[in-house]
Amino acid sequence: MITLYHAPRSRSSRIIWLLEELEAPYRIEIVPILRGDGTGSPAPDDYLAINPLRKVPTIKLYDEIVYESGAICLFLTDSHPKHAIGPLPGDRHRADYVRWLFFCSATLEPAVGARFAGWDKDGASTGFGKFEDIEAVISRQLEKTPYILGDEFSAADILCGSFIAFFKGSLFPDRKHYDDYVARLTARPAFQRAQARENG
Numbered sequence: 001m002i003t004l005y006h007a008p009r010s011r012s013s014r015i016i017w018l019l020e021e022l023e024a025p026y027r028i029e030i031v032p033i034l035r036g037d038g039t040g041s042p043a044p045d046d047y048l049a050i051n052p053l054r055k056v057p058t059i060k061l062y063d064e065i066v067y068e069s070g071a072i073c074l075f076l077t078d079s080h081p082k083h084a085i086g087p088l089p090g091d092r093h094r095a096d097y098v099r100w101l102f103f104c105s106a107t108l109e110p111a112v113g114a115r116f117a118g119w120d121k122d123g124a125s126t127g128f129g130k131f132e133d134i135e136a137v138i139s140r141q142l143e144k145t146p147y148i149l150g151d152e153f154s155a156a157d158i159l160c161g162s163f164i165a166f167f168k169g170s171l172f173p174d175r176k177h178y179d180d181y182v183a184r185l186t187a188r189p190a191f192q193r194a195q196a197r198e199n200g
C-alpha cells in the first residue's frame with residue numbers, strides 16, 4: 001500500500017489524480033504546510049525523515065520514499081504499468097515521456113515561479129529561460145495533438161495539464177486548444193475521483 005503525504009489544494013493533488021488513474025492502492029496522510037501566501041504552518045520535525053524540505057507530495061512504498069512530483073510520476077508509472085499511462089523503456093514514446101516530465105518539473109515550473117516572483121525580468125541565465133518561449137513549446141504541441149505525447153493520455157498530462165488548468169487565462173494566454181485540453185482532462189473519471197479525495 002502506497003502512502004501519499006498530501007496537503008489539500010497543493011502540488012500533491014496531482015498525485016492523487018495519478019494514483020486514481022493507476023488504480024493503485026493508497027492511503028493519504030495529511031501534512032500541514034506553509035503556504036506561499038504565508039498561511040498554514042510548517043510540517044513537524046518528524047516529517048523531515050520523509051521529506052527533508054517539509055514539502056508535499058512525497059510517497060512511501062515499503063522502505064522506498066520518493067519526493068519531487070516528476071520523479072513520483074516516473075516511479076509510479078514504471079511500477080504500475082497496467083493502465084499504460086507512462087511509456088516504459090523500449091516504447092517509442094519513452095523519450096518524449098521522460099523529456100516532458102522533466103520539462104514540466106525543471107523548466108516550466110521554475111519559470112512560472114520566477115515570473116510570479118519577478119526574478120526573470122532581465123532575461124538572466126537561469127537554466128530554464130523565458131516563460132513565453134516555454135509556453136510556446138507547449139502551445140505548439142497541444143495545437144497539433146490532443147495530449148502532450150500525441151493521441152494518448154499520460155502522466156505528463158497530469159503535470160502539464162495541472163499548470164495550464166490553474167493558470168489558463170492569466171499566465172497562460174487564452175487559447176482554444178488549452179480550453180479543449182483542460183476540458184478533456186477534467187472530464188476523466190480519475191480526475192473526478194481525485195477531487196472527491198482532496199481532503200483525505
Ligand SMILES: N[C@@H](CCC(=O)N[C@@H](CS)C(=O)NCC(=O)O)C(=O)O
Nearest residue numbers: 010011033034054055056057068069
Ligand atoms: N519541486 C517539488 C515542489 C513541492 C512543493 O513546493 N510543494 C509545496 C506545496 S504546493 C510545499 O510543500 N510547500 C511547503 C513548504 O515549502 O514548506 C515538487 O514538484 O514536488
